[in-house]
Amino acid sequence: xxxxxxxEVATCRGFGCFIKLLLRWRASVYKLVWFxxxxxxxLNYAITGIHRFLLDDVQKGHFKAVVEYCKAYSDKIPLSxxxxxxxxxxxxxxxxxxxxxxxxDSIAVFVSATIHGQDERGRLMRRTIVRYVCVCLTxxxxxxxxxxxxxxxxxxxxxxxxxLLENELSIFQSLNAKFPKPGKHWLxxxxxxxxxxxxxxxxxVRDDFAVKTLIDELNKFRGNAGRxxxxxxxxxxxxxxQVVTLAVYSYFLTCIMGRQWTGDxxxxxxxxxxxxxxxxxxxxxxxxxxxxxxxxxPFGEDDDDFEVNWIIDRNLQVSxxxxxxxxxxxPELIRDQYWDEVFPMELPYTAAAQPFREEHPESSTAGIxxxxxxxxxQPSSVRIEDLAPEYNSKFHNDLADDAASGIHFTxxxxxxxxxxxxSTRERRFSGGSTPSNIGGSLTRVNSVTNVxxxxxxxxxxxxxxxxNDDTRAPGKIPNSNxxxxxxxxxxxxxxxxxxxxxxxxxxxxxMTSMRPETRPHVQSIFPQGAPPPSAPMNxxxxxxxxxxxxxxxxxxxxxxxxxIRLPSAPxxxxxxxxxxxxxxxxxxxxxxxxxxxxxxxxxMSSTSTMNSDDEFLKLKTEREKQRRDKxxxxxxxxISAQTQINHxxxxxASDSEALLTELAQTSRISIRPRNDNYTDHV
Numbered sequence: 001x002x003x004x005x006x007x008e009v010a011t012c013r014g015f016g017c018f019i020k021l022l023l024r025w026r027a028s029v030y031k032l033v034w035f036x037x038x039x040x041x042x043l044n045y046a047i048t049g050i051h052r053f054l055l056d057d058v059q060k061g062h063f064k065a066v067v068e069y070c071k072a073y074s075d076k077i078p079l080s081x082x083x084x085x086x087x088x089x090x091x092x093x094x095x096x097x098x099x100x101x102x103x104x105d106s107i108a109v110f111v112s113a114t115i116h117g118q119d120e121r122g123r124l125m126r127r128t129i130v131r132y133v134c135v136c137l138t139x140x141x142x143x144x145x146x147x148x149x150x151x152x153x154x155x156x157x158x159x160x161x162x163x164l165l166e167n168e169l170s171i172f173q174s175l176n177a178k179f180p181k182p183g184k185h186w187l188x189x190x191x192x193x194x195x196x197x198x199x200x201x202x203x204x205v206r207d208d209f210a211v212k213t214l215i216d217e218l219n220k221f222r223g224n225a226g227r228x229x230x231x232x233x234x235x236x237x238x239x240x241x242q243v244v245t246l247a248v249y250s251y252f253l254t255c256i257m258g259r260q261w262t263g264d265x266x267x268x269x270x271x272x273x274x275x276x277x278x279x280x281x282x283x284x285x286x287x288x289x290x291x292x293x294x295x296x297x298p299f300g301e302d303d304d305d306f307e308v309n310w311i312i313d314r315n316l317q318v319s320x321x322x323x324x325x326x327x328x329x330x331p332e333l334i335r336d337q338y339w340d341e342v343f344p345m346e347l348p349y350t351a352a353a354q355p356f357r358e359e360h361p362e363s364s365t366a367g368i369x370x371x372x373x374x375x376x377x378q379p380s381s382v383r384i385e386d387l388a389p390e391y392n393s394k395f396h397n398d399l400a401d402d403a404a405s406g407i408h409f410t411x412x413x414x415x416x417x418x419x420x421x422x423s424t425r426e427r428r429f430s431g432g433s434t435p436s437n438i439g440g441s442l443t444r445v446n447s448v449t450n451v452x453x454x455x456x457x458x459x460x461x462x463x464x465x466x467x468n469d470d471t472r473a474p475g476k477i478p479n480s481n482x483x484x485x486x487x488x489x490x491x492x493x494x495x496x497x498x499x500x501x502x503x504x505x506x507x508x509x510x511m512t513s514m515r516p517e518t519r520p521h522v523q524s525i526f527p528q529g530a531p532p533p534s535a536p537m538n539x540x541x542x543x544x545x546x547x548x549x550x551x552x553x554x555x556x557x558x559x560x561x562x563x564i565r566l567p568s569a570p571x572x573x574x575x576x577x578x579x580x581x582x583x584x585x586x587x588x589x590x591x592x593x594x595x596x597x598x599x600x601x602x603x604m605s606s607t608s609t610m611n612s613d614d615e616f617l618k619l620k621t622e623r624e625k626q627r628r629d630k631x632x633x634x635x636x637x638x639i640s641a642q643t644q645i646n647h648x649x650x651x652x653a654s655d656s657e658a659l660l661t662e663l664a665q666t667s668r669i670s671i672r673p674r675n676d677n678y679t680d681h682v
Contacts, residue, residue, distance in 0.1 A: 002304050002305070002307070003026055003304060005021055008020065008021065027304050029287040029290070032287060032294065033282075033287050036290075037282060037286070040282055041275075041279070043256055044256050044259075044278075047256060048260060051260060051262075060262070063260075063262065066257060067257055067258060067262050070255075070258035071258035071259070072258075073254070074251065074255060077247055077250065077251045077254070078247075079248065082247050083244055083248065083285065083289060084288075086241075087288055087291060089240075090236065090292045091295060094295040094298050097298055097299075098298065100224045100227050100228060100231075101137075101224070101228065101311065102220075102221045102224040102225055103315065104130055104133045104137070104319045105319075105322070106217055107214070107217045108130050108323050110210075110214055111126050111129050111130060112126065112323045112326065112327045112328070114205055114206070115129075115199050115205055116206070116328075122204055123327075125195055125198075125199055126324065126327065127324055128192075128195060129192045129323075130319035130320065130322075130323050131163065131316070132188035132189065132192040133189070133192060133221060133315075134163065134312070134315050134319060135163050135164060136185050136189050137311075137312070137315065138152065138158070138163060139183070139185040140226075140229060141299070141308050143229060144229065144231075144232040145300070146299075146301060147299070147300075148308050148309060151309060163316075171187075172187070185222075185225055185226075185229070186226075189218050189219075189222045193215055196211060196218075235296070236296065241296075244292070248289045251285070252286070255281070259275055
């Protein structure tokens with residue numbers, strides 16, 4: 001487990017609190033680098049012995065050249081930068097791995113608070129849920145930690161330890177046989193969520209919000225456990241680790257040659273036998289590298305690795321304690337000793353803690369005190385009149401531009417956008433500018449666009465006359481405050497023209513309000529009253545009830561479409577007359593014959609006048625004409641056939657009349673119009 005020394009460095013005194021930590025051996029830098037340091041010193045002494053006792057003068061000269069070369073280029077290796085950045089990454093990774101280790105405490109608290117029931121089944125649900133949570137974390141740790149893997153090498157050891165039951169082990173084994181590759185650490189979490197759902201159905205969980213809270217906590221636990229596996233699979237890039245390792249070892253191999261003594265032995269005897277500063281440098285840089293090697297996997301067996309076996313035992317014990325022993329248990333509710341005082345003024349101190357009594361912290365400006373004279377408010381020394389020259393100089397260019405153009409704009413007051421609106425009634429019954437009072441006594445002033453349009457327009461005259469440019473009299477803008485100034489500027493030989501405008505007025509709205517508004521109305525679109533009467537029309541093919549002659553009945557189409565009921569004639573006579581008059585219907589334009597009932601009343605109506613440009617109506621009329629021709633031809637054929645039968649004498653009078661009646665009805669049905677312009681007459 002990580003070696004802690006927090007209690008020893010709580011207070012720093014004297015030369016510091018880290019001095020006493022240098023004598024520790026466990027998890028110290030000496031323990032990490034002593035083997036590498038021993039190998040480094042042995043190699044250094046070996047090269048030194050060869051140089052001093054085995055080489056001749058010529059060989060020593062070559063050796064000295066090699067030493068100078070290594071000494072010159074050893075500083076080219078960026079060891080501090082590469083090694084420092086790498087150790088920073090490893091330290092951040094080490095701390096993040098510890099922070100994502102899931103703890104089942106919060107899940108156990110939620111389970112104890114939301115899954116109710118003091119019976120055996122409720123207790124079994126709570127204990128099983130937290131046991132599955134602990135099994136999930138243990139399965140993950142067996143995949144990433146050698147310590148836990150040595151403790152639980154197989155799933156059977158989970159059963160022996162009491163984390164799994166026999167039926168649960170069989171499910172694991174069957175799933176591993178079907179899907180051997182993926183890990184099964186998430187399976188206990190699935191079981192736990194199913195138990196939560198079953199508890200909700202049984203009413204042991206009172207609301208859906210509690211179910212959602214439990215499921216969210218279980219998913220959060222599963223996610224953190226999966227992130228531990230991700231840290232195990234995804235390491236720091238290997239190339240970076242190789243670069244750091246090569247940089248450190250190549251640097252010190254270079255130092256072995258570059259730090260050799262090649263001069264006079266009596267000149268500097270301090271480095272004659274032991275490379276002191278080279279050893280310190282080796283201790284620092286190699287110790288830095290060993291720290292990265294130790295912390296890159298905190299789930300190993302190093303001194304500073306996490307004690308995961310203790311975490312497994314602790315999680316199971318605390319979880320059972322929360323959901324079972326402490327389920328819905330709390331101390332008796334008794335008044336505290338500050339019940340009457342509401343809150344204590346100060347908690348008591350012991351004699352040992354009396355020197356550490358602390359006062360309430362104060363802000364940084366609490367000690368600043370001002371006298372009564374310093375607290376007096378002073379009037380401002382800046383006046384608005386002093387700012388007038390600056391204002392005039394700011395807008396001087398705008399005034400000069402107006403003077404050069406000859407048109408000046410003078411503000412006549414301010415009004416809001418809503419105040420510039422004129423009622424619809426005033427705009428409809430007014431022509432041109434209306435003397436509408438806007439915002440109380442404020443009079444509308446013509447806008448710049450409207451004024452210029454009226455000046456250069458011939459047609460917009462008060463008298464309605466059009467005159468030439470030479471003889472045109474000056475026009476007046478009715479009810480305008482700027483009319484007088486405009487008329488004066490018309491006859492003036494020079495000078496400027498002043499146009500009064502109102503500040504913050506919508507120009508488009510002003511022009512709209514000065515124009516008479518004419519909106520379409522239903523009375524102006526559709527004609528009102530009865531339609532005008534049409535000319536009388538001679539209806540052919542009708543039998544006069546008075547004289548029995550065809551034609552002669554004058555009917556007006558201006559009357560409403562009503563039924564024209566004729567007196568009933570004998571059945572045989574009507575059939576003969578209808579057959580005789582069928583030839584006249586084709587020559588009568590705009591009329592069609594159609595049956596309406598057994599009384600053989602014929603409805604005739606006038607077709608509406610068609611527009612010559614309307615192709616659709618032309619096509620419709622042509623199709624109706626073709627349909628009428630076919631019906632008349634069919635009727636004529638049936639009448640001729642019936643006449644031949646009567647001449648042959650094969651049918652008697654009653655049968656002939658019945659046949660003629662049936663043929664007439666069939667002909668009427670065939671030529672009945674399909675549009676709605678014809679009305680059945682009864």
